[in-house]
Amino acid sequence: MKMKIAVIAGDGIGPEIMTEAVRALRTVSDRFGHTAELTEYPVGGAAYDLCGDCLPEETLQACREADAVLLGAVGGPKWDALPAEKRPERRALLTLRSELGLFGNLRPAKTWEALKEASPLKAEIVGEGIDLLVVRELTGGLYFGEKRRSGDGRSAFDGLPYSVDEIERIARTAFDAARKRRGKVTSVDKANILETSRLWRETVTALGRSEYSDVELDHLYVDNAAMQLVRRPGQFDVILTENMFGDILSDEASQITGSIGMLPSASIGAGGKGMYEPIHGSAPDIAGRGIANPLAAILSVAMLLRYSFGLADEADTVERAVGAVLAEGLRTADIARPGETPVSTVAIGAAVSAAIRRA
DSSP: EEEEEEEEEESSTHHHHHHHHHHHHHHHHHTTTTTTEEEEOOOOOHHHHHHSSOOHHEEEHHHSSSSSSEEOOOOOOOGGOOOOSSSIIIIIIHHHHHHHHOOOOEEEEOOOOOOOSSSSSHHHHHHHHEEEEEEESSSSSGSSOOEEEESSSOOEEEOOOOOHHHHHHHHHHHHHHHHTTHHHHHHHHTTTTTTHHHHHHHHHHHHHHHOOSSSSSEEEHHHHHHHHHHHOOGGGGGEOHHHHHHHHHHHHHHHSSSSSGGGGGEOOOOOGOOOESEEEEEGGTTTTTTOOOOHHHHHHHHHHHHHHHHHHHHHHHHHHHHHHHHHOOOOTTTTOOTTTOOOHHHHHHHHHHHHHHHH
C-alpha cells in the first residue's frame, strides 16, 4: 500500500519526537512491504517565525491532498503575545480540523503492564486493566452554538445544537471502533435534563438497533460516567459523547493512566482522513535536551495505520513493540521510577524500531 502522509513536526519537542515517530513508521512500512511517502511541512510557531503565518497555505493544501497528517506539537509561550486568532493552537490546529473536515476525536486511555504503578488509582482498580477509547464529537454542540450577551451585559447565552445527521455520523465512528475492539459502546449524555441529550440518546439507540445489533450499547449520564471512570474504568470499551462532555471525560481518562507522555490521539473525518498527534504539549522547557518521551507520537503512528489505512496488523505490531520496550525496562525521564536511569528520546525510539523489525 502507498501512504501519502503530511508530517508536521511543529514546535518545542515536536521535531524530536517526530523524528522517532517517522522512524517507526518507516520501519513498520518496510516490515510489511508498504510505501510511506512522507513530506514535512512547517506549522505553528516555527512556521510563524519562518513566514509570518502559523499555517502557510502550502501546508494547508498539502494536508488536504495527503491521506493523513502526523503532527508533533505546536505552540509555546514565545508566541503568546500574538493576537488570539494568529496563535499556533487556534490558527493551526483549529483551522486544520475545520479545513480537513475532522468531526471526531479518538482518545485512547490505556495502562501498560509495565507502567501500572504510575496510575493514581488504587492497585486493585488498575489491576483490572484500563483500555478504553473516548470518541468525542468535535465540530458541534455548545462550543459551536449561538453565543450572545444581553444589552446590559448582565446575562449570557450559549446554544447547544445537534442534528440527527451529526449524531449518527459520530455514533457510527464509535460503533465501528467497537467492532474492532471488544464490542461495547457506552453513550454518555444528560438526557434527564437536556433536550439535545434526549435527541442524542434516541438517535444512538435507533442506530444501534438498526445497523449495529452485534455491538453492546448502554447509556450513562455524564456525572455517573465521570464517577465510574475513577471507580471502575475497566468496565469501559468505547465511550461515545458529545463535544463538551467529551472534552472533560477524555482529559479525566488521560489522567487515570498516570502517563500522559504515553497517550496518542486522532481527529478523523470522512473517508479515512485523519490527523494524528500525542495529547501532550510542546514542552518548550525540555526542548532540545533529548529527554522527551516519543512513545505517544509513536503510538499515534499506530492509530494512523489502524484508522486511516485499515492496517490492523501493522498497528498491533507498533503497539506490541512499545509494550516490549517498556517490559525491557527502558524509560524516558517522565516515566522513570526512582532509582531508574532514564534513556534518551533517540534511544527509546531506536529500541521501538528494533522491536518492530524483530516482530
